[in-house]
Amino acid sequence: MRRRRHATDTVERLQLRTPQYHRLPNGVRVVMDHLPWASSALCGLWFAAASRDESAQHNGVAHLTEHMLAGRTRRYSVRRWASAFERLGAVLDAFTTKEHTCYTLQVLPQQLPQALRLLIGGILEPAFSWRRLRHERRVILEELAFYEDDPEEFLAEQLEQVLFGEHPLALPIAGTRHSLARIGLPEVEAFYERFYVGERAVAVLVGNLSELSLEQLQQELLRLPARREPLPVRYPPVNLPARERTLTHSAQQAYVMMGQLLVQPTPRQRFCLAVLNFLLGEGWSSRLYQRIREHHGLAYSISSEVEHFSDAAVWSITAVCSAATLPQLEQLLRQELQRMVESPPTEAEIQRATETLRTQMVSSFDSLPERMGILARSAMEGRADAMADPFVQALEYLQQLTREEIVETAAQLCVPERWSTVRLLPERLSDGVAALNR
Amino acid sequence: MRRRRHATDTVERLQLRTPQYHRLPNGVRVVMDHLPWASSALCGLWFAAASRDESAQHNGVAHLTEHMLAGRTRRYSVRRWASAFERLGAVLDAFTTKEHTCYTLQVLPQQLPQALRLLIGGILEPAFSWRRLRHERRVILEELAFYEDDPEEFLAEQLEQVLFGEHPLALPIAGTRHSLARIGLPEVEAFYERFYVGERAVAVLVGNLSELSLEQLQQELLRLPARREPLPVRYPPVNLPARERTLTHSAQQAYVMMGQLLVQPTPRQRFCLAVLNFLLGEGWSSRLYQRIREHHGLAYSISSEVEHFSDAAVWSITAVCSAATLPQLEQLLRQELQRMVESPPTEAEIQRATETLRTQMVSSFDSLPERMGILARSAMEGRADAMADPFVQALEYLQQLTREEIVETAAQLCVPERWSTVRLLPERLSDGVAALNR
Incomplete structure (x- = not known):
């Protein structure tokens, strides 16, 4: 095989550092990418828990669960939860794709251990309630209307429906008006119990990690349960005739x-x-x-x-x-x-x-x-x-x-x-x- | 004055490096921000030449000039110009705001000197022609229609018109159908002659600059002319009653x-x-x-x-x-x-x-x-x-x-x-x- 010669660099000349990988006993995969020159740090807690794991009937449950988890916890009200992060100068964000739900934390190195404890604590102590569910559902209905007004967003969704057909990758991330109406507290709780487990989780830390030890990190991440029941398998999509x-x-x-x-x-x-x-x-x-x-x-x-x-x-x-x-x-x-x-x-x-x-x-x-x-x-x-x-x-x-x-x-x-x-x-x-x- | 105490870092503890500033005889300001750990480099060539320097009659001339400059040169056709950058692995981009026109170059360190010479050469040898102007005007008319379909973009433009009133900051960056029809080759050439001068230019280099010497950089940037005529002054806007x-x-x-x-x-x-x-x-x-x-x-x-x-x-x-x-x-x-x-x-x-x-x-x-x-x-x-x-x-x-x-x-x-x-x-x-x- 002929190797392509590049006008520029060889791989070896690049200033790359090799990230460190660990697998914890509860299944959590950890990636630590220490960049000593960085002034900040970034943590992403990823779960393989998303719309492709849903049925058409309860489409949108992963995204709704993310909304409920990122908002408050059993211990903190909405306002106190947000304030606790802000006091540490930590910027919390969350998003759902068709394949993952991700919670990210942007933070200065010295606050990384404390901010991480707060985030994982929150995910482990969700405040699920019918009142909260009805509220987040209302917000998501506004979100659906918002995206429908964006022609490129709307068209990309249409194309995926045409390409994926009956495969769950065809399901829209946020669900539909119909499917959202069918999701109740039992569905959210079941989704959370099933997918927020060590085997479905990856924690990635990038940036200046000098204030964080692997032991501290493990101590937090080991609180995530190992899987409680057999995990559903994701099947690949199939090629369909053009439409x-x-x-x-x-x-x-x-x-x-x-x-x-x-x-x-x-x-x-x-x-x-x-x-x-x-x-x-x-x-x-x-x-x-x-x-x-x-x-x-x-x-x-x-x-x-x-x-x-x-x-x-x-x-x-x-x-x-x-x-x-x-x-x-x-x-x-x-x-x-x-x-x-x-x-x-x-x-x-x-x-x-x-x-x-x-x-x-x-x-x-x-x-x-x-x-x-x-x-x-x-x-x-x-x-x-x-x-x-x-x-x-x-x-x-x-x-x-x-x-x-x-x-x-x-x-x-x-x-x-x-x-x-x-x-x-x-x-x-x-x-x-x-x-x-x- | 009470200094705010932060839960986190002091300024001194941060891994910040001080950028180097130079001013060349033709007025160009140069900022070199060498980050030895970086694997890539980024160059921005900025001109204080934008819609706030325009009249309502010829609104859009700065953006049209950017379109014409970034596309081709006297020496290179459109395709050869783009290919020359791509052979170096250099990613060229350009944009116009209400206050600047900026040309950026993303590149691996070893290709920085050559890519920079190509960029500055292109800006100094524009291929202005009526044919080219009519073509770019047609593309910009499509661009206007595109943004009109984006409600938030459209509304932000409306708000600035309300807030700035008769001040040139009220003018839309890309101009209007009417003003674009009034811009001919003489207007583009006059704008270019007036504003693409050393006194209106800032070159910023960020990243791994180890392959680039200040002398090399100066040699290129000194080719930009000093100002040829008195430069127009930018006046600040005034507060208007709410509307x-x-x-x-x-x-x-x-x-x-x-x-x-x-x-x-x-x-x-x-x-x-x-x-x-x-x-x-x-x-x-x-x-x-x-x-x-x-x-x-x-x-x-x-x-x-x-x-x-x-x-x-x-x-x-x-x-x-x-x-x-x-x-x-x-x-x-x-x-x-x-x-x-x-x-x-x-x-x-x-x-x-x-x-x-x-x-x-x-x-x-x-x-x-x-x-x-x-x-x-x-x-x-x-x-x-x-x-x-x-x-x-x-x-x-x-x-x-x-x-x-x-x-x-x-x-x-x-x-x-x-x-x-x-x-x-x-x-x-x-x-x-x-x-x-x-």
Whole structure:
């Protein structure tokens, strides 16, 4: 296999430090990434507990549980709980994705042990009540309405429904009006009991950790229970035939997303996809940008991106334009996909892509929040090589890609017929767009 | 003056490094912030050349000039220009605010000198042409339509128009359909000649700079011309009486922004404002969040923020809710402002706010992009103390604030009658909202 030579650095020259991994008896995985030069520290407590673990009937229970946990505890009222963190200067945040619920803590090193004790204490002593549940449900209903007004957010959700079909990854993170109405206190409690256990948890600490000992950390994390019952298995999604879905909305511009699913990609395939995505629609010299924006001036916003799940990847293209030009734009998108098969990336194109991806990666290693995310996902997905350094590993994969495998991946994925399409059209259609409603 | 004691660190204990400042004979200010542990480097080339330097007639010329400069050069076509950066693994980006145009370069240390030469070469050899201008104007018209579909973006622009009145800070960054139609090649060339000069430029380099010498850097930056004609002066805005503006849009939710202007704030006033803003609507235990979201469950999104200009600050509150609850929500917003005067922040509240702001600040010092922005604005605004370390300085200001001056600033700013209001209502109004259209 030919190793890619980079104009820039070798892996060895980079100022990378290797994070330390531990596994506690209750199953909690711990990653400590000590950066002695940092002035702050960041802690992420991640649980593999999210919408993909839900049924359609109780869709939204993971996100609702996060809302209830982050708000107050058995010991503290809402206001006292928030104040306790703020007195330490600790910034608490929480979010739910389709695969994880995460609680983060941004803190100065000296306050790390105390802030961590407060966070874990809170998660272990939830104040679940019907009153609290009804309140958070009301807030989430406002959240749903808020996101429905965001065309790109709304369309991304539609595309995932088309691509994942009946698989739980199709379920929206926050649930729906219907499913939320069906979630009561017993469902929240059952979800919490089942998923907030050591085996589903990863704690990642990044930054200046000099004030924290592993023993202190263990003492806190060991309070999380080991699993109480067999944990549900996550099944990978399957490839479905391409579909189209056209909806209307009340705004002025037309939005289109095309996308396809790559099921259980290998790490090498993920990196091939990164290179192809860069060349198709991420880079500034990318084919879509050059053709759609530079040559035809058809859209201000045109790009492609890859969203990674633990056992799948969604590759998508998004464009925003005036409704009248949408048919022409869609035709160009399909042409550029086809061209990726017929005129596959040259060695020079691939070299440019890998150089730039490499700079982006290394720059992300210089960021505490990005290090935290990379380490968490790596430990979470329990990859066979999770104990290796994910930073060095990523750079090595990129370096080792051959043109042959990139071209092969393009031939497999860039066939236009494999791509599903979802669109949002302004309610008052111009004549030119009627043709789309086949 | 009583110094605030922090539960956490003293300034001296932080791992801060002092950036190096230089001023070149052609007026360019250079800030070098060498972080030997970093694996990457970031360069920002900033020009004080933006919409506040424009007339209403030619509004948008700064942003259009940025589009034309970042795209291609006399020597390189669009595609060759982008490829030249990508071959070095350099990530080029550009943006325009109301006060600056900025070109950034993310790069691995070894490629920094070459990438920098490419960037500065491009800015010095623009390929201005009517063909290029018409193309970029078309792209910007798409950009305008894109932002008009974003209710929060649209409303923020409306609020600034209400607050700044006839002052050029009221002008939208990208211009309007009308003003763009009036900008021709002579206007772009005149803007470029006038503002892309040494006296208006700041170069900030952050990260691992070990491969770059100051001499190399000077050699490149000295190619920028000194000013060719007297530079226009920027005048500060003035306070106007509060106004209301109600518009309708086609989306489902109602959006409201209240805001006020603080003209030529002192650094101490800016930090008082940061504390008040945290307590009003930024912190998780903030008064607005607790009252509107926790107590009444009226809005998912409720927050306040401060936007800083070189000689002004805009303090604003944004809320999104269903149209039917908007009157109640607005009433609560005004009550909470009034309460900030009648029950001003206690010493405990202020302590919590300063602790948390301090953690946020120190965490941002750990981020390369954030360091770059802080250093650029500090050098750009040519503050008397710009040669001091802005990181240490910020922490010292925060530490020195007294409750008296915070309470005094609250008494001055939180009077509800001083706040202007702009709203976006769904086109199909419910009865409850009609009352708002006074």
